[in-house]
Amino acid sequence: MSEVLSQMNEHRSVRVFKPDPVADALIEEILEGARKAPTSHHLQPYSVIRVKGPAKRRRLAELAGGQQYVAPASVFLIDYYKHHMLANRYETPLHLQEIDNLLVGALDTGIIAENALLAAQSKGLGRK
Structure with a gap:
């Protein structure tokens, strides 16, 4: 079995994180790999927001419905802004193309x- 398939088969959801800081260079390397993901319409409809400060992560945990694993993580990556903007833009009934773009954005x-x-x-993060 390939290394990638082994890694995929060993995946477990992790909700307890070490408080150790993650180097900026490592985060950039991870995000560079993430950006290579295929997209449905070549839109790259996502934005990645890095939440570093503990106070901001605590507030984010509250806003996310009390998800306790968010606050203690040393870094948290979220994507919301573009979807939030799309949702607010279309306060009237959506046309089929607009719904398609919203769904494509969520899937991508x-x-x-x-x-x-x-x-x-692959870099050893997220493992107990």
């Missing part, structure tokens, strides 16, 4: 998130 964001996860795990 999931694909880049999976690439980021695999890249981080």
Whole structure:
């Protein structure tokens, strides 16, 4: 079995993180791999927001419905802004193309998130 398939088969969801800082260079390497994710319409409809400060992560945990694993993580990556902007832009009923773009954006964001996860795990992050 290939190294990548082994890594994929060993995946487990992790909700407890070490407080150790993650080097900026490592995060950039992970994000570079994540950006290689395929997209449906060549839109790259995502934006990655890096939440570093503990106070901001605590507030984010509250806003995310009390997700306790968010606050103690040394760094947290989120994507929300572009979807938030799209949702606010279309306060009237959406046309079919607009719905398609919103769905494509959500799916493409999931694909880049999976690439980021695999890249981080390949570097030993997210393992107990």
